[in-house]
Amino acid sequence: MKRRKVIGLAGAGVVGAATAGTVAWRMADDPVAPAAPAPDRIEFYGERQAGIITPAQDRLHFVAFDVITKDRDALIDMLQSWTAAAARMTAGKEAGALGAVGGVPEAPPEDTGEALGLPAADLTITIGFGPSLFDSRFGLRAKKPAALADLPKFPGDTLDPGISGGDLCIQACANDPQVAVHAVRNLARIGMGVVSVRWSQLGFGRTSSTSTSQATPRNLFGFKDGTANLKAEEATLLDEHLWVHAGDGPDWMAGGSYMVTRKIRMLIETWDRTSLLEQETIVGRDKGEGAPLSSKAEFDEPDFAVEGDDGEPLIAQDAHVRLAHPTENNGVRMLRRGYNFVDGSDGLGRLNAGLFFISYQRDPHKQFVPVQTKLARLDQMNEYIRHVSSGLFACPPGLAAADDYWGRSLFG
Secondary structure, three states: OOOOOOOOOOOOOOOOOOOOOOOOOOOOOOOOOOOOOOOOOOOOOOOOOOOOOOOOOOEEEEEEEEEOOOOHHHHHHHHHHHHHHHHHHHOOOOOOOOOOOOOOOOOOOOOOOOOOOOOOOOOEEEEEEOHHHHOOOOOOHHHOOHHHOOOOOOOOOOOOHHHOOOOEEEEEEEOOHHHHHHHHHHHHHHOEOOEEEEEEEEEEEEOOOOOOOOOOOEOOOOOEOOOOOOOOOOHHHHHHHOOOOOOOOOHHHOOOEEEEEEEEEEOHHHHHOOOHHHHHHHHOEOOOOOOEOOOOOOOOOOOOOOEOOOOOEOOOOOOHHHHHOHHHOOOOOOEEOOEEEEEEEOOOOOEEEEEEEEEEEOOOOOOHHHHHHHHHHHOHHHHHEEEEEEEEEEEOOOOOOOOOOOOHHHHO
């Protein structure tokens, strides 16, 4: 990794401002070594990026960035700085070696300080590269994966371009909201002059489980969500459906995964006036236990052939659970990692609330796109939801050691 130097220190001098493609930020003299295992710390280095199959934490701060420089070296320099800071913060340390209070008083601190005294809280920081990064600015056109082609417009989409897309993304998850916000805030600070925030999203209350050790959570419609999600312990299924294989596309993505984000506004007030019977019919599951309407226990496989006394299927043809089920989609599976959100009200007395959907998959155009196309056309739930934001990002594999950095295999 390129070592960063202290800029303009003399006696009680002040650190100089960023100039022409240089990020004014200081790193430790040596890269951060992998932290010793601790109950509240997730290892930053490894074969895969943390934050994908990591047991889903309770809080999210997601941010998409636009790259505002055309200087390739400045972007690489920032990615090196980001990597070092992320390694430190996930280890429970401050973003820079001198921290919030240890530097020159006349210079801006190397950490914003709001996480001082807080534990690491299982913080994970995951990076992704968007389709728009692969334009003519940085010589990356030939390295753009086919799987990173823009998603199509789905029936019913009401997407806001201002909260969609992005050149880069950071997904920060933690069990303390302030720890997640601290991570994003410091990466945005370090990247000033190279990137700018395009849009961001706070999330609470995970809406899926990524480990068999976790109970199934509920979304804001009150139903258990993600019962049939892929789990970290299902290595064979993950290899088939989640991780990019060598030969699937460019070498730099082998071992990584593709992230899809969708901000889904839920029409809470309309849903809350809908009968329990209709809610369960729309979802295709019992609201209390989470069992499919064809059975009695949450993890029972739905039986779509079972009929009621009226001769109609107990799980309706346009029920959400049927339309999204792998048996109805050529066996397609995805790993979901979504969160609830409440962004205040909309000025008309209605909550601006819903689901910030995140899925990871080996190829979004073979997995997410066909499933979402079917849901958008047929799902009864469309009466109660609106898709307002969309993103697609390529998340490369993990970093082997402290001398590596995010994007090295892409820019190399």
